[in-house]
Amino acid sequence: xxxxxxxxxxxKSHEWVRINEDGxxxxxxxxxxxxxLGDMVYIEPPEAGRSVAxxxxxxxxxxxxxxxxxxxxIAGEIVESNESLADSPEVxxxxxxxxxxxxxxxxxxxxAVNDLLDAAAYTAFVESEEH
Amino acid sequence: MGNxxxxxxxHVAMGAKVVDFGGWDMPLHYGSQIEEHHQVRRDAGMFDVxxxxxxxxxxxxxxxxxxxxxxxxxDRLKEPGKxxxxxxxxxxxxxxxxxxxxxxxxxxxxxxxxxxxxxxxMAWLNEQAGAFDVQLExxxxxxxxxxxxxxxRERVHQAIPAGAERAGALAPFFAAMVDxxxxxxxxxxxxxxxxxxxxxxxxxxxxMRLAELGVKPIGLGARDxxxxxxxxxxYGSDMDETTTPLESGLAWTVAWEPEDRDFIGRxxxxxxxxxxxxxxxxxxxxxxxGVLRNHQKVIVDGLEDGEITSGSFSPTLxxxxxxxxxxxxxxxxxxxxxxxxxxxxRVVKPPFVRHGKICV
Numbered sequence: 001x002x003x004x005x006x007x008x009x010x011x012k013s014h015e016w017v018r019i020n021e022d023g024x025x026x027x028x029x030x031x032x033x034x035x036x037l038g039d040m041v042y043i044e045p046p047e048a049g050r051s052v053a054x055x056x057x058x059x060x061x062x063x064x065x066x067x068x069x070x071x072x073x074i075a076g077e078i079v080e081s082n083e084s085l086a087d088s089p090e091v092x093x094x095x096x097x098x099x100x101x102x103x104x105x106x107x108x109x110x111x112a113v114n115d116l117l118d119a120a121a122y123t124a125f126v127e128s129e130e131h
Numbered sequence: 132m133g134n135x136x137x138x139x140x141x142h143v144a145m146g147a148k149v150v151d152f153g154g155w156d157m158p159l160h161y162g163s164q165i166e167e168h169h170q171v172r173r174d175a176g177m178f179d180v181x182x183x184x185x186x187x188x189x190x191x192x193x194x195x196x197x198x199x200x201x202x203x204x205x206d207r208l209k210e211p212g213k214x215x216x217x218x219x220x221x222x223x224x225x226x227x228x229x230x231x232x233x234x235x236x237x238x239x240x241x242x243x244x245x246x247x248x249x250x251x252x253m254a255w256l257n258e259q260a261g262a263f264d265v266q267l268e269x270x271x272x273x274x275x276x277x278x279x280x281x282x283x284r285e286r287v288h289q290a291i292p293a294g295a296e297r298a299g300a301l302a303p304f305f306a307a308m309v310d311x312x313x314x315x316x317x318x319x320x321x322x323x324x325x326x327x328x329x330x331x332x333x334x335x336x337x338x339m340r341l342a343e344l345g346v347k348p349i350g351l352g353a354r355d356x357x358x359x360x361x362x363x364x365x366y367g368s369d370m371d372e373t374t375t376p377l378e379s380g381l382a383w384t385v386a387w388e389p390e391d392r393d394f395i396g397r398x399x400x401x402x403x404x405x406x407x408x409x410x411x412x413x414x415x416x417x418x419x420x421g422v423l424r425n426h427q428k429v430i431v432d433g434l435e436d437g438e439i440t441s442g443s444f445s446p447t448l449x450x451x452x453x454x455x456x457x458x459x460x461x462x463x464x465x466x467x468x469x470x471x472x473x474x475x476x477r478v479v480k481p482p483f484v485r486h487g488k489i490c491v
Contacts, residue, residue: 038352039165041444042420062422064164064352064444067470093163 002032002126005097009113010122011073016097017116020104024079025113028101029061029070029092032126037063040089045081045102052078052105054112059102061092070102074112080104132156136181137274137331141338145348153247155182157351164352168446171320171357172487175280176349177341182246185273185328186256189239190265197232197240200259202376202394204386208234214304214317217384218376219244219255220396224403225372226379228252229364231317233306241313243275245366259395273313274334278346279324279357281487287314287325290340298325319354321361321485356443359452362414362481368425369412369440369454377403378456380412380481408459412440414481415453416491421469423453423476430466430473434458439467447484448491454481 004010009017014033018026034040046058052072059070081103085091092100107113117125133156142149147158158179160167170176188196197205203217213234219227228248233241244252256267278287288295294309298316301307303323306315313328329337342348355365362380364370370379377385377400385400386392417423423442430436437457445452453476457465466473479491 038160039163041165041422044420064356064422066424067422090163090165 002030002035003097004030004032004119004123004126006119008097009073009116009118011071011116012125013071015070015073017073017113019113023106023110025074025076025105025107026101027070027073027103027105028096030122031096033068034093034096034100037061037068038065039063040092043082043085043089043092043102045083045085046078048078048081050078052076061089061102072105073116074105074107075109076105076107078103079106134182136179137334138179138181138338141335142179142348147348147350150351152351153182153245153249155246157182158348160350160352161348164350164356165446167347167349167353168356170347171280171322171349171353172447172484173281175278175283175286175324175346176353177338177346178277178279178349178354179275179338180277180326181274181334183275184244184246184249184252185270185275186242186244186253187235187239187268187270188242188256188265189268190263191238192263193238193240193265196260196263196265198392199263199394200256201232202385202396202400204388204392205232205234205240207386208232210234210305211236212301212306214306214315218370218381219252220375220394220400221372222395222399224375224377224396224399226366226370226374226376226381227255227372229366229370229381233315235308247367270328272331273328274331275326275328276334276338276341277318277320277324277326278341279318279320279322281322283322283324283346284316286341286344286346287327289344290337319361319363320357321363321482322357322487355441356446359441359443359454360445360447360482360484362454362483364412364454365441374456375400375403377408378410378412380454410437410456411459411461412454412456413461414479414483414491415439415442415455415465415467415476416448416479416483417451417453417467417474417476419450419474421451421474423451423467423469428468429455429457429476430468431458431461432465434460437461437465445483448489452483
């Protein structure tokens with residue numbers, strides 16, 4: 001079973017969300033998602049400054065197996081993008097919840113994050129997809 | 132639940148991600164496909180290829196049978212142990228399968244065909260056998276390991292000391308039988324190495340000895356990127372029954388001489404050759420970001436569209452490469468439709484990589 005840290009929020013499209021002290025959110029793809037995709041070869045993070053709606057595709061992660069869109073879990077403005085992944089996409093495989101983060105978002109509605117899945121709900125969702 | 136090779140438990144124990152391949156439960160990778168790829172280019176890796184079909188063909192007229200069956204000419208095999216790559220065609224010149232055939236001794240050849248095409252291959256081999264009175268024996272008692280990479284041969288010599296001398300003396304595309312172990316200096320990676328056939332009950336011991344010598348297990352994922360970089364065709368992707376060897380980069384495997392050798396598909400290939408072959412298989416290199424993938428559309432200025440037959444990220448080049456079937460008149464560049472955008476790719480002649488060196 002893949003790693004699902006308890007303190008994060010999740011989406012059914014396999015993004016994780018960390019709530020930072022300054023109110024911004026850090027977003028990446030889950031361990032389960034990177035495992036399904038296999039070795040990453042290109043990461044296209046979103047440009048900082050862009051406004052996104054919930055569900056907008058805003059990044060692309062491309063592995064040896066397939067290209068996959070990454071969706072913004074909630075509405076807001078992209079405030080930072082992990083540019084270092086351009087030269088080291090494998091970090092998303094090795095450290096999906098740490099250095100493999102994709103972008104930071106300033107949410108339009110700080111409460112929206114509460115509607116996302118918690119770790120137990122995400123784990124149950126992944127298991128239901130596998131069977 | 133698919134078929135399992137005798138090494139299945141080893142794959143699971145070594146952490147393999149197992150996938151279905153032609154009805155077989157096979158390792159896709161053991162952690163990182165890209166690291167496995169580099170392991171073979173830089174050192175030595177081993178592949179379980181026991182799912183492939185090994186057929187021994189025996190009989191006084193076996194040579195006549197194969198002269199009729201194959202587009203390449205087994206009369207090129209004069210010394211025992213010599214191997215030949217060939218396509219097996221239908222009457223329309225379409226490729227039923229590609230294979231390697233080894234000349235074992237007078238009256239005995241050994242053929243290795245693909246796993247995914249097992250049933251239709253066996254049916255075809257049997258159908259053609261009647262007139263030649265040959266006996267076909269499928270060697271399901273044998274397992275097969277490919278050991279490939281610049282250090283592969285040395286490691287195999289260490290793993291099987293009794294066969295080291297004979298193996299060390301083998302020229303490329305030759306094989307020898309040593310104490311029931313079949314050692315062939317062949318492969319599907321563009322690197323030096325061996326393909327070893329051993330009785331099923333001995334393969335686990337051999338696999339573990341190789342692992343102890345530092346040979347890493349390599350999954351089907353890296354097997355595919357290695358063969359693609361080496362410019363080697365994959366049956367079912369780069370050619371099939373709807374395409375001939377002439378439009379698949381495999382004209383070199385068709386033996387036209389002697390003219391009176393009546394192999395299956397010859398008349399159709401002749402007609403195609405005389406009319407002019409409209410399509411060909413080329414290599415593509417994408418220097419920009421993005422990965423070329425199977426079935427993407429290739430757009431060629433002023434000519435019909437082509438299609439990528441095998442596309443992937445090339446770990447050795449660090450960007451995407453592909454094989455594509457395109458109009459014969461293609462120039463130095465083309466465009467590929469990649470996720471809704473057009474990107475420019477360079478047209479090259481495969482291989483992309485040989486013996487660890489980039490050649491495009």
